Amino acid sequence: MLTTHSNHPFHMVDYSPWPLTGALGAMILTSGLAKWFHLFNMNLLMIGVGITILTMIQWWRDVIREGTYQGLHTEFVSVGLRWGMILFIVSEILFFMSFFWAFFSSSLAPTIEMGMLWPPMGIHPFNPMQIPLLNTAILLASGVTVTWAHHSIMESNHSQATQGLFFTVILGIYFTTLQAYEYWEAPFTIADAIYGSTFFMATGFHGLHVIIGTIFLLTCLIRQTMSQFSPNHHFGFEAAAWYWHFVDVVWLFLYISIYWWGS
Secondary structure, eight states, rough: GGGGGOSSSSOOOOSHHHHHHHHHHHHHHHHHHHHHHOOOOOOHHHHHHHHHHHHHHHHHHHHHHHIISSOOOOOHHHHHHHHHHHHHHHHHHHHHHHHHHHHHHHHHHHGGGGOOOOSSSOOOOOOOTSSSHHHHHHHEEEHHHHHHHHHHTTTTTTHHHHHHHHHHHHHHHHHHHHHHHHHTTTTTTSSSHHHHHHHHHHHHHHHHHHHHHHHHHHHHHHHTTTTOOOOOOOHHHHHHHHHHHHHHOOOHHHIIIIIIEEE
């Protein structure tokens, strides 16, 4: 149904192939991961990554076109988008709560199978005063720069908004690089008792969220350079900023509980 001839304020999207290609890309990507893990062959994985990236680019292009150039993201539609993002972040909070539940359930009452010790015997945890502390400072600084960019957009300051977004993306990439180095040098693996499982699941999924948030903000940076944000029409950036602040807060809980207290 076309939205230009309707008697309601909702945005009924046109027919799109991207949900189908996105689902196929996700299925091929997951199958490719399994093939890579068991057969050490990345061919199928690369095909899945390619399909997923192409779907993302074209789907986001259509959404940007609808909201920026066609004027379909009215004030009523924007309210719905905001509630959708809020509920999505709430679901993400509950997702991470499951990891914290598993961690505290095991650490506060270690079983006899773990030697009634936490961390279990043979596990040498990371020093929280080294890379984890640096990563904490990086994410807190990125929270400042993304807020700087937000206020600059609100004040129609194009150059400072671009600078704030640029520094936020750089800090996100820096965080991911340091975490990859930390994983590479880790003295334990995901197979090392419940400590290794909860550590790599919680910090690994957080790292994935940092990568997603960095891509989100990089997309906003490209849109900002194309002057697609205005003081009264920039929800795409607001959603990215909300998501990034959520990532910041989750990391603070991870650092305090797993890196500092758990060590």
